[in-house]
Amino acid sequence: MLLSNPQRVLVLALIFRIIIIVFLDDIRWSIHARIQKHLDQYPFISPKAAQVGTANATFLMLARNSEIEDVLHTLRQIETSFNHRFHYPYVFLNDVQFTPEFIARTTSAISSSASYGVVPTEHWNHPPEIDEERLQRGMKELADKGVDYGGSLPYRNMCRFNSGFFYRHELLQNYRYYWRIEPEVDFFCQIHDDPFQFMQDNNKIYGFTITLYEFEATIPTLWQATKEFTQLYPELLAESNALDFLSDDKGATYNLCHFWSNFEIADMNFWRSDTYRKFFDFLDAKGGFYYERWGDAPVHSIAAALFAPKEQLHFFNEIGYRHGTLQHCPQGEVFTKGQCQCSRRRNFDYDGYSCKPRYDRLFEQH
Template identity: 45%
Template sequence: MTLPRSMRYLAAATICIFVYLFVQISQTPPAKLRLPTGGGSKPGGFHHGQPDRDPLLDLSGEPAGPLRRVQGDNYAPRKADSARINATILSLVRNEELDDMLQSMRDLERTWNHKFNYPWTFFNDKPFTDEFRRRTRDATNAEVRYELVPAEHWDVPSWINPDLYQESVDLLASQGVQYMERQSYHQMCRWNSGMFSEHPALKDVQYYWRVEPKVHFFCDVDYDVFRWMQDHNKTYGFNINLYDSPESVATLWPETTKFLADHPDYVHPDNAREWLEDATRRPEHNRKAHGYSTCHFWSNFEIADLSFWRSNKYREYFNHLDRAGGFFYERWGDAPVHSIALGLFEDKRKIHWFKDIGYQHIPFFNCPNNPQCSGCVAGRFTDGESWLKQEDCRSLWFKYVGMD
């Protein structure tokens, strides 16, 4: 059947238009094409090409999903039926650090807690002074709790050989391992790694926000971060991600692999082990600690679910490390210990980067590009020596896990 002349003209015109558009698209210069900003070889990771934004600078926005905010008096201080959940702000602090602790309290109260009035829980291996209690109570409208660390949680364990400990201190201090000679620092790292979650004062608490003396918070946060963790089934929230000194954790990964050999079923199928083992670093630090990249969550800021630290997996892992003695013979910090456990035993999707919470612990920053922030320069990572910028390993986390 022969088509009418008008239909043949229309078909020819359509073909011509299609050919013209195809030629124009094929000749578009690559520089005018913008890459999407999420993908890469891993979900949410970097592209191999140049992204159209730098994810370390574009830190605006707030966590997706429902946000619990102040409505009327639902977060009023000491309200019996408030919207608060079983959570606390937690700090291990000494009496002589009072002024530095007040600095941290002022910042967090101003930017967040004056709205939500979550309790503060202070821990000390010595009794708190009356002055410490009075001035910290005056710094908040929320409840304040003062707890003593039990001697059995703080003292050097009986299985630590004092002669070997002193030899190790002398050796690693000569290699420049920071704080190696301070016994109290080793005790603190051990307590923060595995003892704090066993304190009776926290037995009914599920979530905590760790706040240390002399830190800064820069951004107004108007949602309940604890309820957000609960609503989104998150286990751990971090802010800064750094490389550690390989000398300080030389045998941590070998001891971890020993533990895994006995408990292979403890490793979560959707883990972040690649993040723990990828040693992509600047040339002068292109080395691992016997298999561990040393990348870790900087745990002076952490918002976490205590259930993870109380799980059988973590308790057995911590006890294995504790018996190995590395908290004293080396300088295993709670940051790498927490990070390795989370990277191996937890679903990586349950770990969240709180990019919207501006924070500083000298010498590092997390500075969002957000109008709710003041007092820090957007995108700044450090105000210290230029080489410190190379200690940032957030891009490694984004590569394997994403930016959630």
């Protein structure tokens, strides 16, 4: 039976569509096969792209395979706001191997190279000297109190890893600076200047966007452990430190202020220093990462505030950022210059739970 002209068009369109689907499927499976071939030779490193940024730096993300959609959201945000201009590489870490799908979809989403690695077991699982009964008892107590992640062992593993081990990973050894990014966060503004280069040029060691109070139930003995350490090694305290950001009574007690470490741009040479390594090892021996629920945010914040001059800390006002329900939205000319897409009324900087006013006062003192 002869087909009419409209029928011919429909048939040809259908055939063309089938050809395209088959072609794209072949490409997808070809990529999948190449990635799978490399998975036996971890860490997997995707091909490099030309880097425009001049600092020795990388993005760092700790993520699970199941978080792929949230990871892609973050990558679209950071690429659109910043990295499509600078092409800094990425390092992705996981406590298990990344799937071919995770690798294929993330490498397709970025404008630069990426490396994919597994966290060594000894850097992730709790050390053998941890008392299992005391650990389970502590987790139950916090869970019964309704504390976020209070009953989670993986969360404790993550906090300990981020506190004392991430900078030791083989994929980070050739880098000095890192920008920590998390799945499912937003970057609201166009970032025209290079934060890594700023850190390098101005001798900064730690940069943040949000600062707030920690849940006291998660760190009841952290400050006591810190005081014990500084009494043993008073020479390690920086002369122009930021103790007044952490304490309202010259160090007798901790006011719970910390930098929110889900966003941090920092110098790994500080974490790699003898001072910080000694501090972390001292804390780790106390077992508080497991018996309580010490977070990497207060640990990083206390170390940066005490063992580095306050002038080496930096608030990245121009970087609009959201994690969960909290966000920093630049104000005034910075908002306009950055073409920011956030509500200035929802800026957390001077919320009652924010520690930003305390940070500001550090530099008002004479």
